[in-house]
Amino acid sequence: MNPDTMNPDKRFVRESMIPPAPPPRRISGPLARIRATLFPDLANGLVTLAILAALVWLVPAAFRFLVVEAVWTGASGEACRPEVVGHPVGACWAFIGDKINYLAYGSYPTAERWRPNLFFGLLAFGVAWMLWLGAPKRTWGAVYLFLVVPVLAYVLLAGAPALGLVSVATALWGGLLVTVVVSGVGIVAALPLGILLALGRRSDWPVVRILCIGFIEFWRGVPLITVLFMANVMLPLFLPGDLTVDRLVRPLVGIALFASAYMAEVVRGGLQAIPAGQRQAALALGLTPFQATRAVVLPQALKIVVPGIVNTLIGLFKDTTLVAIVGLADFVRVLEAARADPRWSAPAVPVTAYVFAALFYFAVCFGMARYAGFIERRLAAGAVR
Amino acid sequence: MPDPRTPLRWRALAVQALLILALAALAYLAASNAAQKLARQGIVAGFGFLGRPAGFDIGQSLIPYAAATATYLDAFLVGLLNTLLVSGLAIGIATGLGFAVGIARRAENPLLRAFAAAYVELFRNLPLLLQLLVWYVAVRVALPPASDPAALGQAAFLSQRGLFLPRPDFWGSAAAVPLAFGIGLAAVWLLVQARGRAVALGKKPGPVLSLSALLCLGLPALAWIGLALAGHPVPVAWPVRGPYDIEGGLAVRPEFAALLIGLSTYSAAFIAEIVRAGLDSVAQGQREAAAALSLSRAQALRLVVLPQAMRVIVPPLTSQYLNITKNSSLAVLIGYPDLVHVFMGTVLNQTNQAVEVVSLTMAVYLTLSLVTALVMNRYNARVAGSRA
Numbered sequence A: 001m002n003p004d005t006m007n008p009d010k011r012f013v014r015e016s017m018i019p020p021a022p023p024p025r026r027i028s029g030p031l032a033r034i035r036a037t038l039f040p041d042l043a044n045g046l047v048t049l050a051i052l053a054a055l056v057w058l059v060p061a062a063f064r065f066l067v068v069e070a071v072w073t074g075a076s077g078e079a080c081r082p083e084v085v086g087h088p089v090g091a092c093w094a095f096i097g098d099k100i101n102y103l104a105y106g107s108y109p110t111a112e113r114w115r116p117n118l119f120f121g122l123l124a125f126g127v128a129w130m131l132w133l134g135a136p137k138r139t140w141g142a143v144y145l146f147l148v149v150p151v152l153a154y155v156l157l158a159g160a161p162a163l164g165l166v167s168v169a170t171a172l173w174g175g176l177l178v179t180v181v182v183s184g185v186g187i188v189a190a191l192p193l194g195i196l197l198a199l200g201r202r203s204d205w206p207v208v209r210i211l212c213i214g215f216i217e218f219w220r221g222v223p224l225i226t227v228l229f230m231a232n233v234m235l236p237l238f239l240p241g242d243l244t245v246d247r248l249v250r251p252l253v254g255i256a257l258f259a260s261a262y263m264a265e266v267v268r269g270g271l272q273a274i275p276a277g278q279r280q281a282a283l284a285l286g287l288t289p290f291q292a293t294r295a296v297v298l299p300q301a302l303k304i305v306v307p308g309i310v311n312t313l314i315g316l317f318k319d320t321t322l323v324a325i326v327g328l329a330d331f332v333r334v335l336e337a338a339r340a341d342p343r344w345s346a347p348a349v350p351v352t353a354y355v356f357a358a359l360f361y362f363a364v365c366f367g368m369a370r371y372a373g374f375i376e377r378r379l380a381a382g383a384v385r
Numbered sequence B: 001m002p003d004p005r006t007p008l009r010w011r012a013l014a015v016q017a018l019l020i021l022a023l024a025a026l027a028y029l030a031a032s033n034a035a036q037k038l039a040r041q042g043i044v045a046g047f048g049f050l051g052r053p054a055g056f057d058i059g060q061s062l063i064p065y066a067a068a069t070a071t072y073l074d075a076f077l078v079g080l081l082n083t084l085l086v087s088g089l090a091i092g093i094a095t096g097l098g099f100a101v102g103i104a105r106r107a108e109n110p111l112l113r114a115f116a117a118a119y120v121e122l123f124r125n126l127p128l129l130l131q132l133l134v135w136y137v138a139v140r141v142a143l144p145p146a147s148d149p150a151a152l153g154q155a156a157f158l159s160q161r162g163l164f165l166p167r168p169d170f171w172g173s174a175a176a177v178p179l180a181f182g183i184g185l186a187a188v189w190l191l192v193q194a195r196g197r198a199v200a201l202g203k204k205p206g207p208v209l210s211l212s213a214l215l216c217l218g219l220p221a222l223a224w225i226g227l228a229l230a231g232h233p234v235p236v237a238w239p240v241r242g243p244y245d246i247e248g249g250l251a252v253r254p255e256f257a258a259l260l261i262g263l264s265t266y267s268a269a270f271i272a273e274i275v276r277a278g279l280d281s282v283a284q285g286q287r288e289a290a291a292a293l294s295l296s297r298a299q300a301l302r303l304v305v306l307p308q309a310m311r312v313i314v315p316p317l318t319s320q321y322l323n324i325t326k327n328s329s330l331a332v333l334i335g336y337p338d339l340v341h342v343f344m345g346t347v348l349n350q351t352n353q354a355v356e357v358v359s360l361t362m363a364v365y366l367t368l369s370l371v372t373a374l375v376m377n378r379y380n381a382r383v384a385g386s387r388a
Helices: A030-038 A042-068 A093-105 A114-131 A138-158 A176-201 A206-221 A224-233 A249-273 A276-284 A289-304 A306-326 A331-339 A348-384 B005-041 B047-051 B072-104 B110-124 B128-142 B172-200 B208-229 B254-281 B284-292 B297-334 B339-351 B354-387
Strands: B150-152 B156-159 B162-165 B250-252
Touching: A030 A042, A030 B110, A042 B110, A093 A176, A093 A331, A093 A348, A114 A138, A114 A176, A138 A176, A176 A206, A176 A249, A176 A289, A176 A306, A176 A331, A206 A249, A206 B005, A206 B354, A224 A249, A224 A306, A224 B297, A224 B339, A224 B354, A249 A289, A249 A306, A276 A289, A289 A306, A306 A331, A306 A348, A306 B128, A306 B297, A331 A348, A331 B128, A348 B110, A348 B128, B047 B072, B047 B354, B072 B110, B072 B254, B072 B297, B072 B339, B072 B354, B110 B254, B128 B254, B128 B297, B162 B254, B172 B208, B254 B297, B284 B297, B297 B339, B297 B354, B339 B354
Parallel strands: none
Antiparallel strands: B150 B156, B156 B162, B162 B250
16 A cells, blocks of 8 residues: 555645647548658657668669669670760679679580589479479489489589590589589588487487587587688598598588588477477387387478478578688689679679679578478468467 | 397497497598608697797787797787687677667567568578678778878878777786776676666666766776876877888778678677567567556566567577677688688698697687587576576
């Protein structure tokens, strides 16, 4: 009880009428909605105006740069110089058009470029098979993507003289091809290895458990660049005799080990989400521990970690840009080399190169993120049902 | 049926023993191969090389470093300090920016929400390496050329070579200034403790924020003025325009600026998502109850929602901080002399001590991770305890 209400001196009794208040402001209709959400107070109003001003300035400027003032055709940097064409120049798309084959294949021999193309096609088919949830025989899709495609890709890209395919040295590979190969190998090696590590981390055998924890925490604790440096300088040291490792394979080994540690943690999250009763029920039905894991626990766990796997894949795809630091000609490095071409020296060229790279990576990563979100919502809906 | 446990246990032991043996054999094989090859290249294994003179210059250093006298160990320390400097600053900026964007994603203003969402999607979905390249080019284009720096009197210069500021030297008697700052920090810590007690007792706390600012800035300023009056002014190294470049003073290089901006804006997008998830984890009723108590939206956020959200925010935030530290190694790309650039780059090339250099560098990052994980576990235990 508030002591003030008991004190007669502090009691308050109103003795006159309160003057009538004005009618409330409109609270419905579009104008009122705009005021309530965009201009509720001074600070919010200022923020709204600032964002609107930025949009009014940015959107037309971006449109002018990307479309209106862009140069679409031309054979050299001359076409993209404002003093030559006589008007301000935006993006120099002619440069991208001229270099598109170099960006896609690097220095892969022109006559053999059907091989990377076929590889891209085979890969796209497998990826679509896996991503489309209603596709028939998705188990076979997994076998195709994780076993058939890697073998075919190796034969196709590196060449097999016995089959009439000329050998192509990996030093000639470049651009999109290297980016796709590095992230593809990363994911194909990391997923099975990650599953094994996640299972090992939950093993009853202390030696296996400690080894797996040590392995996972080691790779997660160091930056990818140091892993790539290590693969580059230390891997050849550890191998016997004069055995050398291909310049492309070294970073691949590093990336695969690195990605498998992150994948293991994603899979572990899924394993932990499966109630212990599932495993106990499977054992009670007479399944061996191995069968219980393979047929009951793992399928359920893998299903719920699909968004996590896709997110790891996004990270891996972005991280592949780091292989440029150890000398592989990935997409970004090839782009940097292309923009340094003296034939294409124009002020608009570097900007165009970066805008193009940004559009490319954004399209791929944003698309994958959208897919992960879609799966997540579907799983959430399934859990409610 | 025999006791099923006995044979299984033997099998488990046998398999594990075999595993250890196999790994040990593999390690021995790798080590002996490495030893053979190193011997053939005439490289002496061990960390003795750290004491040898380095003989190369480093563009930015927090400690005195001279190419003529420095050893490889000095180079290692310079790189390590540079890594810690850029990671620490990036962590601070990214946290501020990330919280702002994360809170903006749950703002009432739909335009602000969309803007924050666009920020997150844009920065999160582009490779950090690409962003650093762009920032590096952007920073250099935006700055005046080295031949014609922008100058603020004779005190500060700005050009493509960097920002040059006067550098006070806090050695000798001038150490009183940082000491005063330390005392100010300690006083702030006491103030915050007292505020917590006052709030717990239901009293109105004093103006902690303004008092803290006064203590942290006022005490060092007082020390500075006091030293000058006492006849021992703090020595200041002023930047001077030389014939080719600006010399002396404190140099903030464009590589550092680009790395700091790129790292902060990139990580802020991830922190914003963590903050948003934290805000979403607080039940809607908490906001409604705060509104019913007539707290403003800002007060409800600061006093009711955020403290509860922190439980969800802090664990992923810590791993994000570790990511910032690890991602600072991309410095090698634009030439900021961090640990990886100095040690795994230059020192490795000069000495060829691959095993030692790689393992020492990795050990640094692993130690940072391990220490963070330990601190994190203690924090988690405390938070989990307070929830019960």
